[in-house]
Amino acid sequence: MIKNSFILLDGIGEKRERKLWKEGILTWEDFFQYQKILDIDYERKKLYDEFLYKALEALQNRDCCFFTKNLRKREHWRLFEDLLNNAVCLDIETNGYTVEKGGHVTVVGLYSPTGYQALVKGENLTGESLQQALDEYKYLITFYGSIFDIPFLKTEFPNLKIDHLPHFDLFFAAKRLGIQGGLKKLETLFLIEREDELKGLNGYDAIKLWQSYLKGSIDSLELLISYNRADTENLFYIGKIFYDMLRSQIGIEEFIGNGRNRTPQKIS
Template sequence: MIRNTFSILNGIGDKLERKLWGAGILTWDKFIGAPDITFISAHKKTFFDESLSSALNALDHADAAYFARAIKRRDHWRLYDIFKEESACLDIETNGFMPGSGGVVTVIGIYDGFDYKCFIRDENLTAESVMEEISRYKYLITFYGSGFDIPYLLRAIPGLKFDIPHFDVCFGTRRLGFRGGLKRLESELGIARDEIVKDMNGYDAVKLWEHAQRGSSDALKILKLYNKEDTVNLYAIAGIVYQRLRTQTGIEHYL
């Protein structure tokens, strides 16, 4: 999808992008190779050609950081098919308070489509361990992470950086007309959750952490399972949402 994306260019929105598609300009290469485009001035086209050439070079080198800067955040989902093999689904649990008011991150879960890694407060959750793990990926997937998880982490773990594209599935589903949280989305898509944590929510995760702090190994085990289900299911959901967002653009009509 990213090679069909012209909203990367300043001044080009969804309407003009579809106009380009309708004119047979479906990819960056087609745009650059066209001698002229009737509804884009020669001056602008020269500038756009340079921008797209830079984007193609970044794509050839899998430079995810370039696209994190160059593409509007609302369009980061369009990079999914390019970076999905190097992506990480991230979800955090907290003690129920905000940073600065006694809030701490209790669990960070990361799933890459194959392995789930769990970072637990007072065990293996450190700024260094989390940054080292995040540095392995080129694409971040969350559910409302741009509104909660990432801002919370940046405040709670000084020095942590996220300079890669970020597909926030929550806002992707909003564009598709869906209203509700991750659990409701799982239900609508027929994605199952382990029975042990099927009916749990964020408040339950806070209470489990409190029990774990009092020495309950079972509570910690269930908390980890709850977090794992969030990240693993999100990985499956991201692929579905990406395909539906792609269809919504209308690109398939022009291919």
């Protein structure tokens, strides 16, 4: 989807992007081929070409910082398919308090196509271990992470570098799609099942499981980690569903299916 995107260009919004698609300019490579597109003059077309060549190089090199800098946050979903193999779903558990009142992270769960990793307070969760884990990835997927998970982590680990990652926050994607509710409601909506031992558990249960673990129950920690793993895995599945829905919403499929509507003037 990112190579179908022209909203990275200064002066190109969603309406003009759609006009480009209607003209048969569906990808960056298409854009390079033609010298006369819409009302774009020669000098601006040249600047656009130079920028899109940089974007193409950044995509090939998995330079996530380029897209974080040049693509609006609400459009980071467009990178999902291209950065899928370098993506990580992140979800945290806490002790139930705000940082100001003694709150801290208990578990950081990280799920990617290569598997799941849990960082647990008092065992393997430090600022360094979290940074090392995140440095393996180029794309971040959360639910409400922009508001809760990331600020909480950055407060507890002030040196954490995470803002350079493009961030697909499914909470805001849901709002854009007109879908309301938390993660568990979305799982029900999209028929995503959890294991029997995890059904009915919520964030408050996660807090109680941590408290039980502190009193010596290893089983409680194992259940907490299983709960977190389900959260992060399901973020991945819902991310794919939302990606397809957002593609449909902006209408790119209509033009990809129909092919070009006209033949613009080729560069000689």
